[in-house]
Amino acid sequence: MITLGIIGGGQLGRMLAMAAARLNVRTVILEPQADCPAAQVANRQITAAYDDEAGLDALAAACDVVTYEFENVPVSAATRLARSLPVYPPPKALEVAQDRVTEKRFLNACGLETARFHPIDSAEELVTALADFGGKGVLKTRRFGYDGKGQHVFREDGKDAAAVYERLGAVPLILESFIGFDREISIIAARGTNGAFAAFDPAENVHRNGILHTSTVPATIDTAARQSANAAAKAILETLDYVGVIGVEFFVRPDGSLVVNEIAPRVHNSGHWTEAACVISQFEQHIRAVCDLPLGDTSRHSDAVMQNLIGDDIHDLPRWLQEPRTLVHLYGKDEARPGRKMGHVTTLGQALRRMSQDC
Incomplete structure (x- = not known):
């Protein structure tokens, strides 16, 4: 065993x-x-x-x-x-994912497009970088930011740049250019110890207050975008000699082209729908990959919407338990706090229209 x-x-x-x-x-x-x-x-x-x-x-x-x-x-x-x-995944994947500048450079070296960016190590560098981006951009900590934390959006003229730099802790930062996009998607992919590759269908994601709210499959993208997401994930995994499951997030431009937002070298929130809508989940796929077992079938047997239960959303549990074709998954946390993920629900097939109206 x-x-x-x-x-x-x-x-x-x-x-x-x-x-x-x-x-x-x-x-x-x-x-x-x-x-x-x-x-x-x-x-x-x-x-x-x-x-x-x-x-x-x-x-x-x-x-x-x-x-x-x-x-x-x-x-x-x-x-x-x-x-x-x-x-698994290898320590190299951690090195890449833990620093947003390192991550962007890695993705560009893989031939993948990202937002334009500037490393920021001082308030003066921030002012100069904002000028290059027309006073607009997204400022993020280079390390340890998640669910919208450690970020500031400059929407015009780089207002209060010095004060924002200090508020974020005067730590190493990255300024990213704005990307004009229609939607956000992610793909969950896996690579085995023998180099085998498998990917689930891309999901279309909606965020609220910087936290994932819903993931929907199928995503509203064309075949070319679907193939591009698949190819990008495969290139990342092969370059890292990766073993395990990875999440890759993308912006989808109006013309359907993709811009990589970030990678997560682990199972991913936007892949939770797989436990209800696929033969095997992203979690089983990861176990198979890292334990040197054959990768499983990633085909989807149902359309699905996964919704996170955040904070007091947990009090809607009785309603969700009455929803048809809905899987409820709670996380064993004893205290609901604002912004805390308490569980998720996944609704399949015919119940999707009703769920989308309630979200």
């Missing part, structure tokens, strides 16, 4: 552990928070910080292979583990 280590104890780790159990794979969670969502369904938890050497060594001793549920795992921790056992 394979034992898989998972760094991170949130909902993604939880769903990975649940998928692993179906394949007779044992799971050990490394997470500093006791009784975390993932530990509730895993075989064992090592309660330690992600960079705790004793905790990492205990994880290595207990497992055959290690993966992670989020991309901000310290690269040093992944590298330490990789000296003892396979770590």
Whole structure:
């Protein structure tokens, strides 16, 4: 029996552990928070910080292979583990994804288009970069930003640039140019240890307050865009010699062309629909990939809309439980807070029209 280590104890780790159990794979969670969502369904938890050497060594001793549920795992921790056992996705993927400038340069080197950008290390550099972009752009922290955090949008004239720079912590930043787009999509793809590639259908995503609200399949894109998304994901995976599931987000221009927004070297929120609308989920696919098992069939048997339950949305649970053709998945969190992901629901096929009217 394979034992898989998972760094991170949130909902993604939880769903990975649940998928692993179906394949007779044992799971050990490394997470500093006791009784975390993932530990509730895993075989064992090592309660330690992600960079705790004793905790990492205990994880290595207990497992055959290690993966992670989020991309901000310290690269040093992944590298330490990789000296003892396979770590998938590889530490190189963490290095790329943890710094937005490094990520953009990597994507451009893969021949993929991104927003134009400037690294920002001072208020003066920000003023100069804004002038290059006509006073407009999206300023982001280079590291550790997620769900809309650590960002500021300049809509005209680069107003209050110095004050914004200080408010974001005077840390390394990136200014990205605006992209004119009609919609946002993402693709969930996987690569096995033998180089096999498989991708799920692209999903069309809607965000509210910087947090994913809904993911819908099929996405409203043409065949050329679908093929471009697939090819981009494959190029990224092959260049990184990647093993596991990855999420790649895109902007879709009015002419249908794609601009890569970012990559997530892990299972991804916009792929949760796969657990209800496909033969296998993104979580099982990731387990298969990192445990050296054959990749599964990614075909979709239903159209679907996945909606996140954020904060007090959890109190709508009785309504969702009465919806036809709807899968409810809660994350084992005991406190609803604003912006906190408490669960998700996925509605299939004929019930989609009704759900879209309620969203």
